[in-house]
Amino acid sequence: MSAEDLEKYETEMELQLYKEYRDIVGQFSFVVETERRFYLANAVDVQVRNADGEVYFEVRMSDAWVWDMYRPARFVKNVRVITFKDVNVEELDKPDLRLPEDGPFNG
Numbered sequence: 858m859s860a861e862d863l864e865k866y867e868t869e870m871e872l873q874l875y876k877e878y879r880d881i882v883g884q885f886s887f888v889v890e891t892e893r894r895f896y897l898a899n900a901v902d903v904q905v906r907n908a909d910g911e912v913y914f915e916v917r918m919s920d921a922w923v924w925d926m927y928r929p930a931r932f933v934k935n936v937r938v939i940t941f942k943d944v945n946v947e948e949l950d951k952p953d954l955r956l957p958e959d960g961p962f963n964g
Contacts, residue, residue, distance in 0.1 A: 870926040877931070881922060886949055889916065892942035895924035901946050913941045 858866075878897075885897035898918035906913050916938040923931045938944075
């Protein structure tokens with residue numbers, strides 16, 4: 858496989874992964890970003906740990922989806938990540954759970 862073919866394959870896989878993400882993101886409550894991967898999860902627990910003066914993060918997620926185009930099974934029940942870098946956890950906005958502005962419940 859040439860470098861051009863490999864680049865085309867990776868571009869196609871990234872597009873496929875993005876489309877999958879777009880279709881499923883509404884099923885999750887949190888976005889979690891570590892230095893190596895990107896996750897969607899419904900439960901997240903981040904613990905700061907200290908071992909021999911070195912600080913690291915232990916991140917546990919359940920009911921998760923892993924952004925990794927080389928991984929055939931992206932949906933996982935539980936994930937545990939150990940990282941020495943920052944961890945970013947954001948709660949996803951759930952626009953479908955909002956009441957319509959012109960609905961009978963507002964006012």
